[in-house]
Amino acid sequence: MHELAIAGHVVDIAARHAEGRKVTKVYLKVGHLRQVVPSALTFSFDLVAQGTTIEGATLILEEVPATGRCRECGAESALKTFPFQCEACGASSLEITQGEELYVESLEMEGQEDEKLIAEG
Amino acid sequence: MHRTAVKKVVLEGVLDANDALAQANRQAFDHAGNFVVNMMSSPGAGKTALLEHTLDRTLGKVRIGVLEGDVQTTLDADRLARFHAPIVQVNTGAGFGGECHLDANMVRSGLAELPLHDIDVLVIENVGNLVCPAEFKVGEDVRVMVYAITEGEEKPLKYPLMFRSADLVLVNKMDLLPHLHFDLEKFLRNLDAVNPGVERILTSAATGRGVDEWCSWLTGRHKD
Ligand SMILES: [Zn+2]
Numbered sequence: 001m002h003e004l005a006i007a008g009h010v011v012d013i014a015a016r017h018a019e020g021r022k023v024t025k026v027y028l029k030v031g032h033l034r035q036v037v038p039s040a041l042t043f044s045f046d047l048v049a050q051g052t053t054i055e056g057a058t059l060i061l062e063e064v065p066a067t068g069r070c071r072e073c074g075a076e077s078a079l080k081t082f083p084f085q086c087e088a089c090g091a092s093s094l095e096i097t098q099g100e101e102l103y104v105e106s107l108e109m110e111g112q113e114d115e116k117l118i119a120e121g
Numbered sequence: 122m123h124r125t126a127v128k129k130v131v132l133e134g135v136l137d138a139n140d141a142l143a144q145a146n147r148q149a150f151d152h153a154g155n156f157v158v159n160m161m162s163s164p165g166a167g168k169t170a171l172l173e174h175t176l177d178r179t180l181g182k183v184r185i186g187v188l189e190g191d192v193q194t195t196l197d198a199d200r201l202a203r204f205h206a207p208i209v210q211v212n213t214g215a216g217f218g219g220e221c222h223l224d225a226n227m228v229r230s231g232l233a234e235l236p237l238h239d240i241d242v243l244v245i246e247n248v249g250n251l252v253c254p255a256e257f258k259v260g261e262d263v264r265v266m267v268y269a270i271t272e273g274e275e276k277p278l279k280y281p282l283m284f285r286s287a288d289l290v291l292v293n294k295m296d297l298l299p300h301l302h303f304d305l306e307k308f309l310r311n312l313d314a315v316n317p318g319v320e321r322i323l324t325s326a327a328t329g330r331g332v333d334e335w336c337s338w339l340t341g342r343h344k345d
Pocket of ligand 1: 074
């Protein structure tokens with residue numbers, strides 16, 4: 001179950017960026033092509049977070065549908081089934097433009113009113 | 122002053138830490154001149170049996186080392202011990218009942234015990250699982266997937282992650298074809314649907330079919 005390993009990494013990332021603050025929500029983007037089962041990931045997250053500074057935080061999982069750009073005609077298509085095919089011209093050579101995401105987007109933490117948004121980097 | 126929620130933009134890839142370690146492994150492999158194969162399959166597809174053939178046929182020609190990943194046992198490593206090839210066992214058993222894959226850090230932990238400079242080809246035999254190993258880079262040059270025809274024709278469509286990430290698929294247990302309701306053409310169509318044109322070799326560890334071809338594929342690609 002790779003959801004367990006993924007959850008472990010998500011908890012590590014959240015704890016590192018929170019720097020000791022209490023985390024209430026963890027926003028995660030997951031592309032459809034990642035084969036992640038949302039319920040298994042949420043379950044794993046709660047399990048792995050226990051006993052860490054992330055315990056009690058809610059995992060907000062945003063699924064990103066898969067799309068691709070046709071290398072022949074340039075059209076964008078939704079990718080729902082294999083083989084991937086351009087909806088406009090039927091070509092099968094597509095560059096995946098969306099659906100492989102797997103990243104922590106943001107954290108919601110308890111803090112002071114004057115610091116609504118902390119951007120990093 | 123009351124406490125309120127603040128939002129912090131993080132934007133960090135969940136696998137970034139693993140990928141950075143995989144990159145470090147890759148540098149160590151490149152430095153030692155190792156061609157590294159990440160061998161993956163579901164449990165019981167025949168990875169170890171194929172490796173026995175491989176070591177048997179390449180002994181004295183190419184120096185093959187094996188990093189053996191297993192949840193708990195050393196059974197696979199024991200089977201390969203008679204070839205006197207450098208072999209190290211990495212158990213993933215720690216933690217939540219054992220990880221179902223090798224990650225870059227686990228591979229790293231096994232490297233110290235391998236004489237990398239005396240190895241041409243390093244085969245990393247991953248833990249048997251159709252999903253998890255595909256998600257974790259370990260520093261490999263290529264991914265080889267062993268697929269047993271006893272698993273049916275539909276698996277590429279059900280578990281596309283691994284099939285899509287493979288550079289070569291060994292379609293194994295071909296000796297069983299007369300006894301199974303397995304439609305080889307249909308399987309190959311499904312394989313092409315998720316990974317168009319991926320290389321494949323039909324093999325049988327029982328009869329030795331395709332093993333020479335696989336050994337040439339493997340040894341023909343090693344770095345000098
Ligand atoms: Zn098109």
